Amino acid sequence: MPWTEIQAASGNTAKKTAGQVGGVRDLSYRDAIREALDQALSQDPGVFLIGEGIDDYGGVFGSIIGLAQTYGSSRVMDMPLAENGLTGICAGAAMTGMRPVLIHMRVDFLPMSMDQIINHVAKWSYMTGGAVKVPLTIRAIIGRGWGSAAQHSQSLQALFAHIPGLNVVMPATPYDAKGMLLAAIAGTTPTLVLEHRWLYDQVCAVPEEPYLIEAGSGVIRRSGSDVTMVGISYMVGELMLAAEELEQSGISAEVIDLRSVSPIDEQIIVDSVRKTGRLLVADTGWKRCGISAEVAAIASERAFDALRAPVCRICTADCPTPASPVLEQAFYPNVAGIVAAVREMM
């Protein structure tokens, strides 16, 4: 049992939202990504995929399986283990007419390429007064479980959300995964697409034809009146489960899927908090200076008068990820913790 299989087995489950109607099929997160990339490759000769070993039989956890065969090794390229250099190379290609999609199997490898991402990719448009754009898409996958430990399970979205000049999106559903990836590739803003490994088996209705979901808009996944629960990526599913449980005890929770952590949809947060008066934020990453801090700050700036209870942040513990399974379990937030936190708020 390879490491990766076991990880895939532990995901939470999203509800299917539609069947096979009018070009809309049920698709897994993995297949939605694959379809987006297939369509981008077939529509635009400037698009190419590149990443370490991405053309192998695993096909990046199945998310690009078969594409190397269809498009050949010049459009689905293997690359050396040289994350910073290759980010620069992709940036150079993006500045000169191409639309590269650079793929990392783990978010943890992004720190290697921080110089190119932060100092070059994110700044190039501004630094050149808009003369040169960098339409680069970077996909990176958040690992979790099976002793992935400190260097193979980080969820570093906050580091990138902090930097102006990048879009950072974290689709939580197959539908969003396809649309946000296509929008990233089609746009001119460099975009980081962070996918959670535990979402890969989730299934929902996804239209066949290409469609774009631009970075910057959140979505209400569940309406409610007593508390606003804002989440991203894998945590959205956890919030949905928590909301169901809360309903049992008569607490009506609204769940917002932020989808994009840069830009952030401030209005959807503010409107919801104005309605419910309470805010909980659930992140896949750390607390200090994280997404949850930003969401909390936005609420206390723009919905202050509506807030009726202290904001609550649900994040991973303030330590690197431990390998031991018992510690792992203590490290990650869970549904019970969310439910308890909301109860405390009421």
Next chain:
Amino acid sequence: MPWTEIQAASGNTAKKTAGQVGGVRDLSYRDAIREALDQALSQDPGVFLIGEGIDDYGGVFGSIIGLAQTYGSSRVMDMPLAENGLTGICAGAAMTGMRPVLIHMRVDFLPMSMDQIINHVAKWSYMTGGAVKVPLTIRAIIGRGWGSAAQHSQSLQALFAHIPGLNVVMPATPYDAKGMLLAAIAGTTPTLVLEHRWLYDQVCAVPEEPYLIEAGSGVIRRSGSDVTMVGISYMVGELMLAAEELEQSGISAEVIDLRSVSPIDEQIIVDSVRKTGRLLVADTGWKRCGISAEVAAIASERAFDALRAPVCRICTADCPTPASPVLEQAFYPNVAGIVAAVREMM
């Protein structure tokens, strides 16, 4: 007129707090750093300084001038332009008995070494179950002005504060600069010391003998009752000026110098907000997922019931640093902006 001279000329001024009494002299920020390093080098043979061109006549904006002559090139070492590799090399040395102080002339070069800082230095103690410590100190200087532009003026503390396993300190006074640097070198937690270039000419009373200021404690620079203004590094001086101006119009502002952004002194923030009921946070960096977000979130978690107005964040604009002087001026927050924001809050 070299770039660096001009930058130095534009700093704000701190009040001297004491004269030449009992081993306490007035010292500039630059000289306080120098004294700390001199004392560390002379006390502990394991300490060495390393950085690009640090042994030249400029001596890192004067902050280590003469030390190369005193201690020789094996204790004050020049290094190749290889920030990531050298961070790893310093980490390896720190794991095996040395106490390196790695010096970067600009914070902007830290993204090159993010892999070693985030994936190795910050995680090593945890990943080894405490078996191996990494007593590494990294100094990096925040640039500002004279068209430093996008790649030479970043203030990236939030990226490091987000990562468990590192201390991140930002002394605002010569007294703190000496004590915090000495504590960083003497401790076993890897520590990032971020110095603002515009603080280098500030002067205050500094004791001659070595003393330690541990990361994690803020300090009240000015007592007040109407509003809590939390700032870091160069912004502390700006807040002090704003507080004086506010006093004119009868507004009593408390100014907290956070000093350390990881760990953060939550209690000092909470206590002050409980007293004043209002909070403004001023950062040298960006807003989204920044230090100001964290401070705002802490207040809305732990001092919620005391807050009487929306929290206000004062940060650099949501764009890379522009080169043009007029845009630069618009990019950075200033005293007038702080004063206006507080007035709005009352």
Next chain:
Amino acid sequence: MNLPDISKTELLRLYESLTRIRLFEERIVDLYHEQEMKTPVHLCIGQEAVAVGVCSQLEREDYIFSTHRSHGHCIAKGMQLRSIAAELYGMDSGCARGRGGSMHLVDPDCGIPGSTAIVGGSVPLAVGAALSAKMQGNGRIAVAFFGDGATEEGSFHESLNFAALHKLPVIFICENNFYATNSHIKARQPAGRIASKGAGYGVPSHTADGNSLGVVYEFAAKAIKLARDGGGPTLLEFETYRWKSHVGPASDFQTGCRSESELLKWKERCPNKLYRTDILKAGMISSEELDTIDKMIKSEIDDSFEFVRTCKQPDINTLLDYVC
């Protein structure tokens, strides 16, 4: 035949070390399906000779830094199997108190400040330990173990440059097993260039057979001597092959990522079998003596996994310990 010119006792010690690594990892293969060892294992079966040829000549105080594929290096350097086994099961008595798992083996008392799962990470760390040794004048040397893939990372280049510039007592050991995950080296580098990189820094460099313990021993001996004598770093590329899939206990040729015939060709050159044959041929050692060693190692391994059953998982109240 390619045997180091050392005493019988020494020859047996090498045999013991090779066997310990092989059998320990084979035990992992046997047990992994139970799903109790919840850690990604990167097995080095097939590559044992490099670990043993190098580490057997190091002093306990000398440093090694290893990678995601670290079991062999750590065992050869002298780590107790109990502390490794317990770590694989995430136990509090593991070498990293269950915080690290397979990819982060550590034992400062054996000169192992740790292992990293970030490719290329081990290289500058070893250079740093060498700098430390030089500054402290304690006579130690440091070894960086890394794969062919790691030579593509900038950190490799930055490390070679600094080590050469300061003539540091460090040895760069590249185990070229021709693959990085499932990607062949041809897809990542111009052919046959790893050792040729040394010239760019004035670092003596060699490519050699990593499946012959004798060959590894000889090249390592020279490099160690050079490093100890203040002559600076050496870069050694040992060609070898991993038998199992990149991660986990299975084989992988079924997936088409490489051919079974390639694997079989390398299996014929099994480093452990080659060495066993060689020492038997040399005549002073009997196969009974080797069988006795095998048996001893087996019971050592039994003991280590039995030990695990007596261990406790970490207390969740200690989650935040050791952060810094």
Next chain:
Amino acid sequence: MNLPDISKTELLRLYESLTRIRLFEERIVDLYHEQEMKTPVHLCIGQEAVAVGVCSQLEREDYIFSTHRSHGHCIAKGMQLRSIAAELYGMDSGCARGRGGSMHLVDPDCGIPGSTAIVGGSVPLAVGAALSAKMQGNGRIAVAFFGDGATEEGSFHESLNFAALHKLPVIFICENNFYATNSHIKARQPAGRIASKGAGYGVPSHTADGNSLGVVYEFAAKAIKLARDGGGPTLLEFETYRWKSHVGPASDFQTGCRSESELLKWKERCPNKLYRTDILKAGMISSEELDTIDKMIKSEIDDSFEFVRTCKQPDINTLLDYVC
């Protein structure tokens, strides 16, 4: 004497380019004290032959990527002085609309996608442009300009490897001026190794005199041909020297960071003077012709700085424009 084998018109064009760079930067020196040019200037006076020898042979559509020390490369590649001068003063009509300043010159119409102030950053970007050209089959090539210091960064190594692997049409031009800020190359690298790094990737590499335009021209010509013919990258190390301090208009030998005698030795080998002497010696060009060019350039420079006076600073309401 070392003249490229080209027409008189071409020879004069090279002279013009050398002169344009020198006089433009000398004008910066003259004006900088006014403190109106609020941007850190890294002057290339003394290094002009490399920029001209390479860029004069490129097509307008070919790409160059430059560094903090970019004026020479951009002028040689054909940028208008007006757009550079305006940028130095942070004007909205500058090439980067005043957002970039001296270190971020850009002009996509001249094949200049931009310049970076992060050492080593220009190298992978150029490789990426070469990849782009190859994928698009548009026949373009790309040039990375960088200093000796940049060869110490991991990005240099990662870039060479990838370019060699894919035989990309890119040329690596290292201007070895022996210093990175005030640090001599001896303190940063084992001696004489820059060009020897190419062998580690199978990239043809040469060290040559960067102050002789003829020499630069010849090596660049071969590299350009190789790249255009699909033969892949070349690494060229040109030895040269900067006359001014690392940043700013002053000289720096007074500070003791290098000796005046070293500077004077290099000044005798002024690339512009050498070339002028050579073309005059060749006989088909008179010094009057050259003086006319000098005069023309001077008025071009006058014009560019006069233009600045007519420019507007950016409107602060546009602060957030162009972020993405």
